[in-house]
Amino acid sequence: MIEARPLPTRQRPVAQSAITGGIGESVKRPEGVLKVSGDFPYSSDLWAEGMLWGSTLRSPHPYARIRAIDTTQAAAMPGVHSVLTHADLPGRKVYGLEIADQPVLAFDCVRYQGEAVALVAAEHPEQARRAAAKVRVDYEVLEPLSDPELAISGEGPSLHEGGNILRRLRIEHGDQNARAEVVVSGEYVIGMQDQAPLGPESGLAVPDGEGGVDLYIATQWLHVDRDQLAAVLALPPERVRLTLAGVGGAFGGREDLSMQAHACLLALRTGRPVKIVYGRQESFVGHVHRHPGRLRYEHGADRNGRLVYVKASIVLDGGAYASSSTAVISNACSFASGPYAVPNATIEGWVVYTNNPPCGAMRGFGSVQNCFAHEAQMDKLAQALGLDPVELRLRNAFQTGDTLVTGQPLEGPIPVAELLQRVLSMPLPETADASRRDLRELPGGVSNTTHGEGVRRGVGYAAGFKNVGYSEGFPDYSTARVTLRVVEGRAQAEVHTASAEVGQGLVTIQGQIAHTELGVSQVVVLNADTRVGSGGSSSASRQTYITGGAVKTACEAVRQRVLEMARSELGDQAGSGENWRLADDSLIDTSGRTVIDLVTLLGDEVVSEEREYRPRPTEPLDERGQGKAHLQLAFAAHRAVVDVDVELGLVHVVELATAQDVGKAINPLAVEGQLEGGAAQGLGLAIMEQVLVKDGKIMNPSFTDYLIPTILDMPPVRMEVLELGDPRSPYGLKGVGEPPAISSGPAVLAAIRAATGREVSHVPVRPDDLLDL
Amino acid sequence: MEFLQPATWREALEMKTAQPQALPIAGGTDVLVDLNFDRHRPEVILDLNRVTELSEWQPANGRLRVGAGVSYSRVISELSDRLPGLALASRSVGSPQIRNRGTVGGNLGSASPAGDAHPALLATRASIEVSSVRGSREIPVDEFFLGPKRNALKPDELIAAFWLRPAPGPQQFAKVGTRNAMVIAVCSFGLALDVEQQTVGTGIGSAGPIPLRAGEAERFLAEALADGNHWRSGQPLPQSARERFGELVAQAARPIDDVRGTAAFRRRALAVLARRTFAWAWQEYTAG
Known part of the structure; x- marks a missing residue:
């Protein structure tokens, strides 16, 4: 496996966090002080030697046919290294979480104001923005379909193959003709809400020089990003490696791809690291909103x-x-x-x-x-x-x-x-x-x-x-690797998952679980990346349950091995080792006496287990x-x-x-x-x-x-x-x-x-x- | 982009004459937002932060001369007693950080119809001192605003200061926004009672292409107070008169529907604000 090129310390994600405390305790989040003092490296703070800046040209029209795109003038602008349109895409031209229907870069038509049409990489972000403005797009502006009721009626243009009804669902429960003595009715209109995360979309793509790419990214689900990116980049998934960068809030807005594919495409094309950071206005069209x-x-x-x-x-x-x-x-x-x-x-x-x-x-x-x-x-x-x-x-x-x-x-x-x-x-x-x-x-x-x-x-x-x-039967699972070893004379538990800390405190939770399950006072949680199996998304209020379950399961496997080690090394007197437990950095017997401390027991041994946790399936x-x-x-x-x-x-x-x-x-x-x-x-x-x-x-x-x-x-x-x-x-x-x-x-x-x-x-x-x- | 940093007022005026297209910047709470939104890209920026004279204020000939670079925070902390209306308006500006940076001069330079200082300056009959290498002149505030984000400055002029009398009576300011802080006015209203001359001043914000005075409402209220001998008696104005004052203020507005609110709401709210601010001002007057 090709390792990522290291980034400078102050502008790369925090590598690991120490957690001191077990479950049920109000353990403080390790990055808390960094965040309030302004020292926490968010995805927008990343920096790499020789880095270029990416900028995105977006559609000014909610609905228009694209007749032609001319990048000549943009490519000739100062500092510009690359200008890309849909014609330059090496792989799949569309992506999506449930249905791949969203163009990486618009082709044929644009379907909303702010849709990405072209990309520029340049030495300076301002050069990239100015060059993007010089991409000439010949639009045939069309009447937008903006009324959902009209979309249901079937009138108006059909925006996608198969029509405009994305899903219709009917639930019939009990008597469909029930009547009642007292009846009230009402109609309610809910507006469109924005997740308004304080950190706008941003990340850094670093080409590995051998055709693959490392992406440092604020996201809610590293693996689903990776899989979509691999298809778009026409690369096998193992050549697209993702590392979580500091996330400035998510709330659902980082479940879909935003600038991920764009940065990777530009980095692979130019052979240089490429960073993209949205401003607030771009962020409003750069992520999805709550449905009105x-x-x-x-x-x-x-x-x-x-x-x-x-x-x-x-x-x-x-x-x-x-x-x-x-x-x-x-x-x-x-x-x-x-x-x-x-x-x-x-x-x-x-x-x-x-x-x-x-x-x-x-x-x-x-x-x-x-x-x-x-x-x-x-x-x-x-x-x-x-x-x-x-x-x-x-x-x-x-x-x-x-x-x-x-x-x-x-x-x-x-x-x-x-x-x-x-x-x-x-x-x-x-x-x-x-x-x-x-x-x-x-x-x-x-x-x-x-x-x-x-x-x-x-x-x-x-x-x-x-x-x-x-x-509805969508496979739900998470993966955790837990490692126990002696570091500088102390027993240390390391927890590694691909599950995203988006500010909710998942790093702390993972560490607390290891602390409790392994009875180890020194616990570190490694930064999330795709070197370990999928953790699923930080959404649906699920991570403490599912990734917490994975960490617990992996800890149990590690504990099992440690107990086996102890029994074979110490000799199991009358099988009492079955009831030994780990606490206070030691092995404790049923009467509360220390059998052996972990440092002595482990020696140079590294006990590491990766486990998946799957709750019962849904239908x-x-x-x-x-x-x-x-x-x-x-x-x-x-x-x-x-x-x-x-x-x-x-x-x-x-x-x-x-x-x-x-x-x-x-x-x-x-x-x-x-x-x-x-x-x-x-x-x-x-x-x-x-x-x-x-x-x-x-x-x-x-x-x-x-x-x-x-x-x-x-x-x-x-x-x-x-x-x-x-x-x-x-x-x-x-x-x-x-x-x-x-x-x-x-x-x-x-x-x-x-x-x-x-x-x-x-x-x-x-x-x-x-x-x- | 060229960035000019004059050290003195004289130097600033010379630079503005040499490059009249230069955009002055003080606190930057408007200019930098515009740059960030890419609304315009000035070729030249004239940074006035090193011109110390601009951040001074002093009494002069019975009035106060307040430098254009005095921040909202300082208006609140140093001038609340003498300029209570402007201090109330300043308190409603943005957040503590913005009040520390933002200046009344900057508000006048931007000349936004929603500028929070404007209704207070209109109600108190401020005048604006503008200067160039050719000299200085005073512009009455109600001749200062020409259109949305347009003011009466000549290309070579800079805003030096504004002049106000220390409050000759109770002053009030109220602003409607859909959040309890850090909000651009949906509409706002300034009121000043001049106890000595027995006149009334008003200012309407964010309900027209420029900040407006409600002249007819001012005259109506002044007459109603005089006719009923209220200045002397301190008796409250009849409810019908208070409501009429509100209606006249609402009528003076020229609001539109926009993302921040509807024209109908703005008129309604202005009538309410006019009635309430008068009630508070009168209460203060009668409490003595």
């Missing part, structure tokens, strides 16, 4: 407030390319009725192609859009029945033994009612006299719009859930949307307290409270971080975040006008973390990362409705929605 949606719901219940049926029609706009849309609509439909037992349901879902920006994975993955709808419906139903909104939810809350609308039985602890009761019983923040409060505690903040005038308080509740891990959904499609379900509930200035339509979220079952908190501090961060993203979608798209064009592609919450918008989060233990998962843990982003936003919407008495159906809520204009 239109959701129409009808809920039927009996007079006692028991749900009789749910009918839902969910239309998600997939944009120009497939990305992970087909899986997103599956989630949106599976969880459409919320965490409530409903005997009968008809759920219809569509995700369609349009000429809007491509949409795909984002934290919550299909469960976010529908949660806004089903929770609004539950509040509406409570009102129609004259019931308290929480009481209605309690009467219908999922319990163990109930089934999803897909027919899948609910196993293990299903604490929906308990989570709701917990947030209900937490103390409410004080209602101080609004006129005496600090401006920062009022709607409008320091912009000084109210001193209490027009301010009304509201409290709202929501519950939500989603799957952990891959669904595809059948033609009626039935099947055991999901591995694990994770639940959370939120309460929001808001102050609304009803004359200006401005909102201040006073407090968010949450309760979540995490099964087992492997790192309680990291759990706290996930619960706060996810709630902030939910709050953002509820009241300010929306990628505004008009006729296929993004109107606000920067943080000037795409607003995300600041510290003055995000309140403290009151939380209760339950550890009820899943009997099937490692340590009983549950995925933690996504539930905080699901019901937090709907709780804010409920609170706004409570404060204003208005039926708010657009997310995010805009000031205009709260006024009669």
Whole structure:
């Protein structure tokens, strides 16, 4: 195997991290200080000797035919080493996570504004940008298809072979003709959310001089990137080696390829390292977004407030390319009725192609859009029945033994009612006299719009859930190599996986597991790369479960070998070695006495084991949307307290409270971080975040006008973390990362409705929605 | 790109005369954003950060002369008592980092209709001192803004300072944004009561091609206060008059629909801000 050419220390990924502490401890992340002091090497900080800079020419049109591309002028610009178009591609011209339908570089036509058309490598990034602007593309501009409903109707241009319906899904559960005494209906529109990671897409490709390439990259899944790259580059996978570079946030936005193939193509063509770094505006078209949606719901219940049926029609706009849309609509439909037992349901879902920006994975993955709808419906139903909104939810809350609308039985602890009761019983923040409060505690903040005038308080509740891990039979596994050896007179455990640390704390988790399983105080976690088997993606809240499971399994294999070594070297007195365990860097017998310390036992021996961990498989959904499609379900509930200035339509979220079952908190501090961060993203979608798209064009592609919450918008989060233990998962843990982003936003919407008495159906809520204009 | 760094004001003016296309930069909170967005690529940048005179302020002839390079942070910390309206506006600018770098002079140079300082300067009848090698002149603030991001500077002129009277009465500023901090105004409003001359000043931001004064609203409110003998009695204005003031402010706006908000919302919000800021100012006046 050809080893990567080393990069300078300060501009290459952190090689390994030391972890000190076992599971259940709030171990601090090893890169934390580097991050806050500005010393952490992010993918955009990479540097290599002789490096060139890549730039991408992108389509200004949402839909156009390409008649011709002329690169002559661009190639003659100063500092330029290479200009590439689709004609230069050595291998597969398209890529994609589920369906390979997205061109590496546009050929024939462009299907969204910002689609990559040509690449330039030059000595300086500015030279590359200027040269890219000199690539002449002759477009025949076409009328874009921007309305998803039109895409369903079959009118308008067909954007891909097979038409514009990317996936249609129908779930039929129970009696399809059920009727109910009390019926409420509503239509909800959810805007397009951006993952808004602080680190834009970036990476560095280094040719190995023998036709292969090393890519240092911020991604969520090294191996799926590698496999797509190998096809595009027409190289065997082993000649495309990926190393994780510092990731500045992901949230789903790094599941698809962005600049990976482009940098590799330029590096292989020029024979020089090539770095590409997107700016913020380019990032807005450089990754997929959360699907905007239109959701129409009808809920039927009996007079006692028991749900009789749910009918839902969910239309998600997939944009120009497939990305992970087909899986997103599956989630949106599976969880459409919320965490409530409903005997009968008809759920219809569509995700369609349009000429809007491509949409795909984002934290919550299909469960976010529908949660806004089903929770609004539950509040509406409570009102129609004259019931308290929480009481209605309690009467219908999922319990163990109930089934999803897909027919899948609910196993293990299903604490929906308990989570709701917990947030209900937490103390409410004080209602101080609004006129005496600090401006920062009022709607409008320091912009000084109210001193209490027009301010009304509201409290709202929501519950939500989603799957952990891959669904519908998609193979889910992770690989870990664990090595035990003596380093500088101390026993050291090394953990190596290809699983991406994207800021969620996976490095720490892996180290904690090795620390506990092997009883070794010195644990290092190697940086992720493709020298070890696939870890799967850092998505679907799955890594602590699946990669954690792989690390645990590999540790068990290492421990087994160490015990065997000990038994054969020490001689097993009466077979008692069966019950020896590893702790405190030693082998301990059942009476707690040290049999031998690991340094002595290991000597020069290196014990190394690589293992795959595979949870039980899932099943595809059948033609009626039935099947055991999901591995694990994770639940959370939120309460929001808001102050609304009803004359200006401005909102201040006073407090968010949450309760979540995490099964087992492997790192309680990291759990706290996930619960706060996810709630902030939910709050953002509820009241300010929306990628505004008009006729296929993004109107606000920067943080000037795409607003995300600041510290003055995000309140403290009151939380209760339950550890009820899943009997099937490692340590009983549950995925933690996504539930905080699901019901937090709907709780804010409920609170706004409570404060204003208005039926708010657009997310995010805009000031205009709260006024009669 | 040429980068000029004059050490003195005289040198800066000479450079601007020699190269009138030079783009002045102070805090850079507008200029660098524009460069980053690739909106334009100036051939020459004139860095004013070494011209120390620009960051000074002093009283002169009963007024205050505030250098164009005084940052928002310093307006807040050093001038809140004398220029309360401008200080309130400054407090709503960006983040602490931006307030440390950004300057009122820069705001005037950019002449964005959404500039946070503008409504406060309009309401308080500021004047802008501009200079060139030919000399200096004062431009009343309501003649300073000519169009979106266009001001009354001649090509060889630089903004030296702005002049204001120490507040002769209560002043207020309020700004609507869809986030509680770090937000560009959807609309904003400045109000100043001149207790000595018994007049009212207003300024409207981000609701027209340029920052605007609501002249009719000013006259209406001044007359309503005078007619009812309110200045003397301190009695509150009837609700109908307060609402009328709000309506007149809303009518003075010339808003459009854009990504930050709708025209209808801007008018509505301005009426609310006008009523509220007047109520706060009057409360301060009567509290004495």
